[in-house]
Amino acid sequence: MADSVIITQGKYLVSAVKKEQYPEIKRKEIVFTGRSNVGKSSLINSLTRVKNLARVSSQPGKTQTINFYELGAKIENVPDRQDFYLVDLPGYGYAKTGQERRKVWSKFINEYLLTSENLQFVCQLIDSRHAPMASDVEMFNWLVEHNIPVLVIATKCDKLGTNAMHKNIAQIKRTLGVPDLDVLPYSSLKGMGRLELLEVIAGVLIGDQED
Numbered sequence: 024m025a026d027s028v029i030i031t032q033g034k035y036l037v038s039a040v041k042k043e044q045y046p047e048i049k050r051k052e053i054v055f056t057g058r059s060n061v062g063k064s065s066l067i068n069s070l071t072r073v074k075n076l077a078r079v080s081s082q083p084g085k086t087q088t089i090n091f092y093e094l095g096a097k098i099e100n101v102p103d104r105q106d107f108y109l110v111d112l113p114g115y116g117y118a119k120t121g122q123e124r125r126k127v128w129s130k131f132i133n134e135y136l137l138t139s140e141n142l143q144f145v146c147q148l149i150d151s152r153h154a155p156m157a158s159d160v161e162m163f164n165w166l167v168e169h170n171i172p173v174l175v176i177a178t179k180c181d182k183l184g185t186n187a188m189h190k191n192i193a194q195i196k197r198t199l200g201v202p203d204l205d206v207l208p209y210s211s212l213k214g215m216g217r218l219e220l221l222e223v224i225a226g227v228l229i230g231d232q233e234d
């Protein structure tokens with residue numbers, strides 16, 4: 024069976040550290056947040072299937088700006104191509120970042136998350152191998168408090184067997200305080216979760232055309 028969503032293009036558009044640098048052309052935005060090294064940039068590469076589109080590094084703290092990627096999607100039974108942005112954020116909770124930098128971080132990221140009119144939902148990535156850290160819980164609660172829709176994605180699932188994966192995902196839900204939360208298992212390496220995430224994205228892209 025053919026995929027119901029096909030990414031037709033993926034390219035880097037612009038990086039921002041302040042409002043004036045956000046893209047001029049407004050499109051719907053899907054945003055990625057999570058601790059440094061959790062796999063945000065890798066997930067963007069896996070979704071687009073464009074190798075090295077977002078810079079990946081084994082050293083945490085690689086992404087330091089708000090990076091906008093322009094994507095096109097062909098969605099089954101929808102005549103026009105849908106253009107939208109994926110937005111890669113710098114990771115939080117990186118020890119070496121230092122207090123001063125962390126303050127700057129939270130100021131410009133929070134400003135973006137609170138003022139973007141085109142933000143559809145935030146994908147919060149959590150490493151499937153570990154229980155969420157205090158910074159993950161803090162970020163999740165902050166998003167919920169500010170009424171920003173959030174989809175939790177458990178990353179690097181290829182590193183776990185099925186049983187351990189289910190056990191750890193249950194732990195993620197408990198630690199976040201929402202036992203019946205939908206958590207999407209993902210592996211950028213194996214492409215696991217990719218179609219499911221594309222379908223969620225397609226839903227918000229065509230949402231207002233269907234009523």
Ligand SMILES: Nc1nc2c(ncn2[C@@H]2O[C@H](COP(=O)(O)OP(=O)(O)OP(=O)(O)O)[C@@H](O)[C@H]2O)c(=O)[nH]1
Binds near residue numbers: 084179
């Ligand atoms: N096995 C495995 N490794 C992964 C996966 N996703 C990312 N990684 C590895 O995890 C490391 C960090 O990946 P990045 O995508 O750079 O992480 P990031 O969240 O963008 O990190 P920052 O930009 O520092 O915030 C790299 O060494 C990746 O190869 C995955 O699905 N499976």
Ligand SMILES: [Mg+2]
Binds near residue numbers: 063065079085111
């Ligand atoms: Mg990154």
